[in-house]
Amino acid sequence: MTLIKRTNNLFPAVPSFFDDFFTRDLFEWPKSTVGSSVPAVNIKEEDEGYTVEVAAPGLAKEDFNVELDNNVLTISSKKEIRNEEKDEEGNYTRREFSYTSFQRSFTLPGDVVDTDKINASYKDGVLHLSLPKREEAKPKPVKTIKIS
Numbered sequence: 001m002t003l004i005k006r007t008n009n010l011f012p013a014v015p016s017f018f019d020d021f022f023t024r025d026l027f028e029w030p031k032s033t034v035g036s037s038v039p040a041v042n043i044k045e046e047d048e049g050y051t052v053e054v055a056a057p058g059l060a061k062e063d064f065n066v067e068l069d070n071n072v073l074t075i076s077s078k079k080e081i082r083n084e085e086k087d088e089e090g091n092y093t094r095r096e097f098s099y100t101s102f103q104r105s106f107t108l109p110g111d112v113v114d115t116d117k118i119n120a121s122y123k124d125g126v127l128h129l130s131l132p133k134r135e136e137a138k139p140k141p142v143k144t145i146k147i148s
Contacts, residue, residue, distance in 0.1 A: 038102045038104065039054050039055045039056045039102060039104075040054075040055045041053065041054050041055075041104060042055075043106070047133075047138060047139055048132060048133060048138065049113070049114075049130060049131050049132035049133045050113065050130075050131040050133075051128070051129070051130060051131075052073075052075075052106070052128070052129040052131065053126050053127070053128055053129075054075055054104070054126065054127040054129075055125065055126055056077065056102075056125060056126070056127055057125030058125070059077055059079060059122075059125075060122070061121075061122035061127075063077045063078070063079045064076070064077050064120075064122065064127060065077065065078075066120050066129065068108075068115055068118065071107060071108045071110070071113075072105055072106070072107055072108070073105065073106045073107075073108055073118075073129075073131075074103060074104070074105045074106075075103070075104050075105075075106075075127070075129075076101070076102065076103040076104075077100075077101060077102055077103075078099070078100075078101040079099070079100050079101070080097065080098075080099050081097060081098045081099075081100075082095075082096070082097040083095070083096045083097070084096075108131070111134065111137070112133055112134060112137040113131045113132070113133060113134070113137075114131075114132050114133065114134045117132045118130065118131050118132070
């Protein structure tokens, strides 16, 4: 990613579409910067496996759906929020509702992940997934071969 100073004297708070079109990196295009409801995801590879962290504050573990189908890991969520205020006669004085949902899919590398041992937990607004590697996919220690 390159750092570019932007100056827009007429509308300083409005980013220019043409600036974005010519200066954004190719891999930034799927990201949305305005009104985005897709949570950020961290993926870390270690010797023992992969760790996936999904930042989703305000959700409960029951709001998530995690599926694995043909080496495609899909994390999704749907949540409905309703706030209602009624007067003494039961008529609405105010009624607000909103729906939020997202879906992220990741293709797992070949036969590297032991799919039977994948587990997930949700704590402090972050969904944690542990994807352990199969024994044959883990790095082997250096072996010294004795010369006879």
